[in-house]
Amino acid sequence: MDMQKNSKNNGTTTFTSVVAAFALLVCSLSAWSIPYGNLQGFAEFPAGAVSFADAVVSYTPGSGGLTAANMDASKALGAPDYAGGGACSNAADCRFVSLGAGGSIVLQFIDNYLTGSNSSDYDLWIFEVGPDVEDTLVDVSTDGVDWESVGSVGGSTSGIDLDAFGFGVSNLFSFVRLTDVASEGGTSGASVGADIDAVGAISTIVAHVPEPNTFFLFALGLTALFLSRKHI
Known part of the structure; x- marks a missing residue:
């Protein structure tokens, strides 16, 4: 009777230890700030790859003679991957989209929201690339219809503090609009x-909790195996 009771207690203790160890592992990994960047700069994104824009809502190229290779709006999605150079010779090798003089693009976060941070830290990061420094106006929106200006970035990789414009952690934005300032930089090319x-949204709330990936399942298995061997 006592042996059965002790066996049950040991089993319960082992299971509890596995759960606690796995929870500690997940919390530790989620606390990491992952750096993302390109040839022109880096920024840290605590939420990882989910932080970046997922969809192009609209793209309105400006004037100046853009070539087709530089007009693939999907190149603005996902994590930064610019490796240098100016105008692209073909769309397949291009790592950015050019707005043209006065042009604009609207991007959407689908699996996360952009928020403020209740601090003076940067909340939104724009990876603007290329040899020329060109100013870009930035607006944010909750619905893609009504827009709020949050200033501008002065070219290259630059951040914006949403809190400086009155937005905090309770403000959830899904859309970002970027508009080239036609009077800055070149006007043709x-x-x-x-x-x-x-x-990328440095300050972000994940909209959908992803299913456990292979790494976490593997880590859980190793943790369970380790703890079970300790009780043999």
Whole structure:
């Protein structure tokens, strides 16, 4: 009777230890800030790859003679991957989209929200690339219809503090609009206007909890195996 009771207690203790160890592992990993960047700069994103824009809502190229290779709006999605150079010779090798003089692009976060941070830290990061420094106006929206200006970035990789414009952690934005300032930088060329590699939400709330990936399942298995061997 006592042996059965002790066996049950040991089993319960082992299971509890596994759960606790796995929870500690998940919390430790989620606390990491993962650096993302390109040839022109880096920023840390606590939520990892989910932080970056997922969809192009609209793209309105500006004037100046953009070539087709520089007009693939999908190049602004996902994590930054610019490796240098100016105008692209073909769309397949291009790592950014050019807005053209006065052009604009609207991007959407689908699996996360952009928020403020209740601090003076940067909340939104724009990866604008290329040899020319071109100013870009930035607006944010909850619905893609009504927009709020949050200033501008002065070219290259630059951040914006949403809290400086009155937005905190309770404000959830799904859309970002970038508009090239036509009076800044060149006015003609194959990649004229701001060149956007990526847009990331440093301060973010994940909209959908992803299913456990292979790494976490593997880590859980190793933790369970280790703890079970300790009780043999």
